[in-house]
Amino acid sequence: MLYQTISSMFEDKLNVNFGQLLYDHPVIANLRKDRSSFPQYISPEIFSSAIIDVISNYARVYEYTEDAGAIVLKPDNRNIFERCKAAVLNMKQTDLKLVLINMLDKCDLENTTPSKAVAELQLQMQQWFNAQMDRATGWYKIKTAVRLRWVAFIVAIALNVDSIHVFTTLFNSPNLRAQITPIAQSIADNYKKQQNDTTTDEALKEYKAIRLQLLAGHDNLHKRPDNDSIRKQISNDSLQATIALKNFKKVDSIGHEVDSIRAQTVTATLDQLNNLSGLGVPIGWKSNIAPRIFLSSDKVDFTDWIWYILGIVITALSISMGAPFWFDLLLKFINVRKAGVKPDNTSSSQ
Amino acid sequence: MKPFTNIHSHVFTAKHSPEYFLKTALPDWMPSWLSNALARRLNDLLQKKDTRQALSFVSKCLGFLSPKFRSVVQRTIEFIEIGTSSTQKEIFDDISKTYTHLGGFRIVVLTQVLDYLDLEQESNHIRIQTQVAQIAELKRHALYQQNIYPFLGVDPRMTGMNLLDDWVNKYINKDYGFCGIKIYPAAGYFPFDPCLDPIWEWAEKKGIPVMTHCTRGGSWYLGSFDSILGTGAFDRFGLNPNDRVEGSILARINALKKDKKMHRKNHIWCNIFGHPENYKVVLKKYPKLKICLAHFGGANEVLRSRKTDLCATYPPYFDQNWYTEVFQMMKEYENVYSDISYTLSNKKALKIIKEDLEAYDASLNEDTEISLWNKLMYGTDFYLTQQEKKGDEPDLQTLFFSTFTRKQIVSMAYNAPAKFLK
Numbered sequence: 001m002l003y004q005t006i007s008s009m010f011e012d013k014l015n016v017n018f019g020q021l022l023y024d025h026p027v028i029a030n031l032r033k034d035r036s037s038f039p040q041y042i043s044p045e046i047f048s049s050a051i052i053d054v055i056s057n058y059a060r061v062y063e064y065t066e067d068a069g070a071i072v073l074k075p076d077n078r079n080i081f082e083r084c085k086a087a088v089l090n091m092k093q094t095d096l097k098l099v100l101i102n103m104l105d106k107c108d109l110e111n112t113t114p115s116k117a118v119a120e121l122q123l124q125m126q127q128w129f130n131a132q133m134d135r136a137t138g139w140y141k142i143k144t145a146v147r148l149r150w151v152a153f154i155v156a157i158a159l160n161v162d163s164i165h166v167f168t169t170l171f172n173s174p175n176l177r178a179q180i181t182p183i184a185q186s187i188a189d190n191y192k193k194q195q196n197d198t199t200t201d202e203a204l205k206e207y208k209a210i211r212l213q214l215l216a217g218h219d220n221l222h223k224r225p226d227n228d229s230i231r232k233q234i235s236n237d238s239l240q241a242t243i244a245l246k247n248f249k250k251v252d253s254i255g256h257e258v259d260s261i262r263a264q265t266v267t268a269t270l271d272q273l274n275n276l277s278g279l280g281v282p283i284g285w286k287s288n289i290a291p292r293i294f295l296s297s298d299k300v301d302f303t304d305w306i307w308y309i310l311g312i313v314i315t316a317l318s319i320s321m322g323a324p325f326w327f328d329l330l331l332k333f334i335n336v337r338k339a340g341v342k343p344d345n346t347s348s349s350q
Numbered sequence: 351m352k353p354f355t356n357i358h359s360h361v362f363t364a365k366h367s368p369e370y371f372l373k374t375a376l377p378d379w380m381p382s383w384l385s386n387a388l389a390r391r392l393n394d395l396l397q398k399k400d401t402r403q404a405l406s407f408v409s410k411c412l413g414f415l416s417p418k419f420r421s422v423v424q425r426t427i428e429f430i431e432i433g434t435s436s437t438q439k440e441i442f443d444d445i446s447k448t449y450t451h452l453g454g455f456r457i458v459v460l461t462q463v464l465d466y467l468d469l470e471q472e473s474n475h476i477r478i479q480t481q482v483a484q485i486a487e488l489k490r491h492a493l494y495q496q497n498i499y500p501f502l503g504v505d506p507r508m509t510g511m512n513l514l515d516d517w518v519n520k521y522i523n524k525d526y527g528f529c530g531i532k533i534y535p536a537a538g539y540f541p542f543d544p545c546l547d548p549i550w551e552w553a554e555k556k557g558i559p560v561m562t563h564c565t566r567g568g569s570w571y572l573g574s575f576d577s578i579l580g581t582g583a584f585d586r587f588g589l590n591p592n593d594r595v596e597g598s599i600l601a602r603i604n605a606l607k608k609d610k611k612m613h614r615k616n617h618i619w620c621n622i623f624g625h626p627e628n629y630k631v632v633l634k635k636y637p638k639l640k641i642c643l644a645h646f647g648g649a650n651e652v653l654r655s656r657k658t659d660l661c662a663t664y665p666p667y668f669d670q671n672w673y674t675e676v677f678q679m680m681k682e683y684e685n686v687y688s689d690i691s692y693t694l695s696n697k698k699a700l701k702i703i704k705e706d707l708e709a710y711d712a713s714l715n716e717d718t719e720i721s722l723w724n725k726l727m728y729g730t731d732f733y734l735t736q737q738e739k740k741g742d743e744p745d746l747q748t749l750f751f752s753t754f755t756r757k758q759i760v761s762m763a764y765n766a767p768a769k770f771l772k
Binding site for chain 2: 007032063
């Protein structure tokens with residue numbers, strides 16, 4: 001996403017794409033995890049500094065000299081700002097060229113010295129980069145939402161939850177409604193309890209803090225230090241290595257703790273789904289529930305399939321809205337249901 | 351002493367290919383909308399390391415059932431691993447380290463115009479301008495400049511610039527270090543396209559070598575037949591129907607236009623762009639043009655020259671054998687060269703080439719003819735051969751050194767390239 005955004009900033013289909021050349025710049029190339037990856041994050045400061053380098057380098061002149069038998073850099077008295085300007089002026093006429101020329105002109109007009117002009121250019125580049133990154137965040141969210149919908153669709157099919165069928169079954173069966181009400185209530189209560197429970201959040205905060213501490217001093221911020229690097233540290237500084245090892249153990253134990261809490265939540269949810277299914281809510285791949293029942297029945301027509309698919313699509317869309325949305329809605333319903341005077345058990349039994 | 355030369359290699363990455371490039375690997379019967387979408391999705395997936403690791407894991411698991419399948423998948427993954435490197439420099443490092451033991455060496459790196467493989471589709475890949483700028487940087491790098499010999503990708507459809515002044519003249523000189531021209535007609539144009547005339551005239555005058563892809567395989571134009579040949583405006587090429595060669599080319603184009611079945615088989619109909627006979631039209635105008643018809647027709651054509659029953663897959667108007675055609679042209683034209691790149695990965699084909707050249711040498715009239723060993727060059731087509739069994743660079747070197755005699759090796763890897771690049 002970052003690569004695509006930077007690449008599209010400098011794409012005009014005619015001139016050399018400075019955004020793509022940026023990834024050959026040593027500062028950017030060193031941020032890569034391995035030879036086939038691109039940096040996951042580039043700060044606006046690093047971006048602006050490197051892109052100015054790339055543009056100004058493009059205006060450098062090289063020549064082949066017989067004496068050296070090699071291509072060498074021709075001496076050049078122009079400063080970095082002037083070279084940037086020369087590189088942009090040499091571009092073929094496109095909208096991008098105008099954007100860059102105007103940017104350079106603004107810096108030139110407002111500043112008298114080259115160093116101030118370069119600083120201003122860096123600021124302008126950073127602003128442009130930040131604006132593009134804001135857009136990229138929006139694109140990323142849309143992309144994630146689309147992916148989530150696909151995942152939700154797969155989950156809806158895997159669990160075979162046809163919302164229309166579930167709704168009609170509950171609507172027609174007061175007994176079933178009465179039976180699932182306590183389950184819904186217990187789910188809502190659990191959710192509320194979990195919302196107030198800060199154990200996981202605190203554990204995660206602690207995990208992140210220790211991890212940051214561990215990564216401090218390591219060149220590659222994306223990589224967790226491996227055992228070899230710890231061994232190297234032991235040879236250099238045994239005290240630091242002992243602390244690092246201790247921290248690793250702590251990180252691992254926190255990780256296990258968080259994992260076990262999450263596993264418990266998943267198990268509890270699956271149990272609740274089983275309970276619902278056991279009570280007769282039409283979910284799961286059972287022989288008496290669509291679509292399996294369609295295969296064994298003669299009375300099924302095309303519209304039944306359409307209703308079934310529509311039910312699955314509704315479920316998928318509902319899932320893609322996310323668990324917090326539905327839990328909050330459930331809580332509100334339960335609260336509404338709990339509002340008012342509690343029925344008197346004695347009088348109702350009479 | 352002249353340095354050992356690999357005349358044919360590539361270092362462009364997957365990011366330099368259009369996002370729909372993998373359509374090349376999808377079957378012809380697939381509807382366009384599906385193959386386009388699938389190709390883009392595959393491209394996205396294969397560029398992710400997780401996908402490659404998953405594929406590798408699956409191949410290891412299935413390897414117990416079929417070692418052959420495992421080896422094919424592993425080779426494909428290795429090929430993709432190189433192709434998905436983030437810079438061309440890394441790929442050049444990969445190839446150059448396999449030649450370091452030879453002392454002085456030269457590697458010809460062919461930049462390639464991949465921007466027009468489908469005129470109807472958009473793609474956000476690294477275009478030729480940036481690909482060339484990256485290679486120019488590499489050529490200036492003190493560590494590489496003695497070893498890298500870049501060729502400049504040219505396509506008559508490049509717009510927004512004067513092809514000769516703003517492109518060819520700008521880069522092909524000592525200061526930029528590009529030393530030849532690379533064309534790839536199978537991408538959807540004829541080498542005799544009038545837009546290329548000023549380039550050929552200039553190259554002939556200056557003795558600049560031209561490398562062209564000349565085999566039935568490889569990649570090809572991926573769009574619809576109608577998007578390039580539909581209008582049938584061949585008049586602009588000025589081909590004369592009464593001329594023997596030009597008439598034969600026109601007949602082939604017209605036969606294809608009538609053969610509706612072929613219109614979806616891009617890999618076959620693109621053969622009309624890359625056909626060796628097309629270069630005769632260029633050579634008629636520019637007889638001194640130094641041109642290398644790469645791959646020597648391709649391994650399949652070399653094998654087909656001995657086994658005529660292999661020709662059934664082509665319609666009659668495509669049936670001409672490219673290997674024998676290139677062989678004839680090398681004899682006929684003073685500056686027509688060829689190389690054994692990619693074909694080198696096929697041991698049987700290599701043996702036939704050796705036998706044929708030796709037989710030609712034996713019957714050579716030294717007063718009027720020259721030995722073809724001085725016109726056939728060593729090249730590997732790195733890293734595209736990675737997909738072949740024993741197709742990595744050290745294996746190909748071993749095969750080369752073990753197949754040919756010392757004299758032949760000196761001609762192919764030292765003398766012929768030196769003459770071609772001069």
